Amino acid sequence: MLRFTKQTYLAFALVILLLASACSSGTDGESVAKPGDAQGESEQATNLTMAFIGIGTFTDIEEVQQAINKITLEKINATVKLVPIDVSAWQQQVNLLLTGSEPLDLLVTSSLFNYSTQVSRGQLIELDELLEQHGQGVIEATDPITFNGTKINGKVYGVSSFREMVADYGFIARKDLLDKHGIDLSQVKSYADLESVFRIIKEKEPGISPIVQRSTTNAVATELLASQFDSLGDGLGVLKMAGESTEVVNLYDTEEYRQAVEQARAWYQAGYIMPDASTTQESNTSLMKANKGFGYFSNMKPGFEEQENSLMGYEMEAVRLTEPVGGSTGPSAFMLSIARNSKTPEKAMQLMNLLYTDADVMNLLVHGLEGKHYVMGDNGQIKPPEGGASGYSFNQWEVGNNSLTYTWEGTNPDQWERIKEFNRSGIYSPALGFSFDASPVKTEIAAVTNVVNQYKAGLESGSLDPGTITEFVDKQKKAGIERIIAEKQKQLDAFLAANQ
Known part of the structure; x- marks a missing residue:
């Protein structure tokens, strides 16, 4: 957040x-x-x-x-x-x-x-x-x-x-471009509904990317998934927010992850995401100020629009697509x-x-x-x-x-x-x-983090084919992700038992 x-x-x-x-x-x-x-x-x-x-x-x-x-x-x-x-x-x-x-x-x-x-x-x-x-x-x-x-x-x-201890998630964009093209964000009820918005900007505003990322670590698929999982600190072993399960799972081996990566890939191939999204060092702030971007996905809070107005140099309008989660x-x-x-x-x-x-x-x-x-x-x-x-x-x-x-x-x-x-x-x-006390598995965390750093930005920005996920997960397993998850599950179970 x-x-x-x-x-x-x-x-x-x-x-x-x-x-x-x-x-x-x-x-x-x-x-x-x-x-x-x-x-x-x-x-x-x-x-x-x-x-x-x-x-x-x-x-x-x-x-x-x-x-x-x-x-x-x-x-x-x-x-x-x-x-x-x-x-x-x-x-x-x-x-x-x-x-x-x-x-x-x-x-x-x-x-x-x-x-x-x-x-x-x-x-x-x-x-x-x-x-x-x-x-x-x-x-x-x-x-x-x-x-x-x-x-x-x-x-x-x-x-x-x-x-703020919680966040709601959605998309925020330049109000001048929304007004110019008659786009009503109040009619957007899901992430999929943004497709038509991106298409309009792509067709009518050459030189402006419909989606800019906040950073390579806050890529498009990352933002789509943020409300669905509790990262449990480092994201190496997570909890699903929906339902009652307290099972620690590998985020990168879930169906939700695959769907988010596939959505990012589709938007990337349609030209809605910048071609160099997985490698650029430019932030969303610099891209927006340079008139290169229309909007971006983000976690939000009360007053978020006013905060972004001053940062971006444009009046911004947001659509929130999730309930506040913590x-x-x-x-x-x-x-x-x-x-x-x-x-x-x-x-x-x-x-x-x-x-x-x-x-x-x-x-x-x-x-x-x-x-x-x-x-x-x-x-x-x-x-x-x-x-x-x-x-x-x-x-x-x-x-x-x-x-x-x-x-x-x-x-x-x-x-x-x-x-x-x-x-x-x-x-x-x-x-x-x-x-989470990571010290018992610090060697495995270092090895898995290296694997994540090789694939995450490319997959979550849409620049890598989703078929690469299988290779990504296999390399995580060889690096020790299952030992990390087992240790995190052990600690979480003890925590939950002590706080019933």
Whole structure:
């Protein structure tokens, strides 16, 4: 459900500088003096460190941090050092932090990034007692299905951020071209109904591809299948969302997969999908902005059209073709945890509690400084300052209670309530909360992943003949897919038994 871009070596240098600064300024649990009370006594403020995935712009992070610390000093007698780490270096750098002695209190964790392994290694602190003592605001702000969806063996090691936990799926396209050719997307009731739409664009808009892919990993068949299966984290062994079965199956050996690949192939041969779809490095955003694309398949949420309008440079219109569904890792995709390195876990929990209860702290973290990174509009929503915002941007889906934050002009003022209702309306996987520990089959996963990388983009973009699926599956079996599925089934059965 979530998308982001990658950048690498500069982030490593930034992390080293930040951690060096943290050590020299007492972020390893040392204290700094806070002004005394009327009797002249003085308290010692605790310095905390919070690491998160550094997707955004952080030139002004020190100023934002200072503003946050004015509040946290007053409310919990603590300061926080914000440490962004580039996504491409995230797993390596967090592993170094968790296995070393560097100061680390709060950090973003994810079922996409070895969460269950971190728990099994004792690198994350169990939070249940700390939540009861210092995190009641966290509990009250988190929907029970989301709160329980991150537990491992019935214990809490991470708290999910507030964001959409489910997604509906469909197709989104340029409204100017829809209007120009009299296309009414409200009449589209299935993926098959899009055939006539694509045909019109192909015939009447030369040079514009009816379908552009979001990326080679989000190919056409991938999107057609997304609502039908729970990936169980890595997609190597999945659950069918329909029905009551909890049998783990090989996605690539299902009839649903073959049908989706055949549909993609038919659209590719008809010229509706770009010829280089399996190899292009251009994103749907760049293709749309360059007037090379009509639309694309995607997961969606309330406010999705408004979000895409600003990204694509065109007014966009969407048709949703599935009910909202949520997989096993929805709540655990982005969480906040307390590292074993923390010397003051009670203070770390108090800071976490502020991220779920204090609107001032969350707006600073998410939006930066008013007047510099945003300005308040007349309707209570925010907008970029004159000349545009620069110096600070933060991907807010990572941490905290985002429903406390301002919404941007151009989005629905009731966006957060819409997200809450959207989450409540979703159909959730029976494996909700399951997090696969891949360590017992890591060799097989590496081998099968290599096979998947050889075939997946070509098959799912339509550029490879569906007859290749048989060869694809045979190579997966030789690489160990059946051992992966057996291990995942074993862990899932244990999880389900423990959570009846």
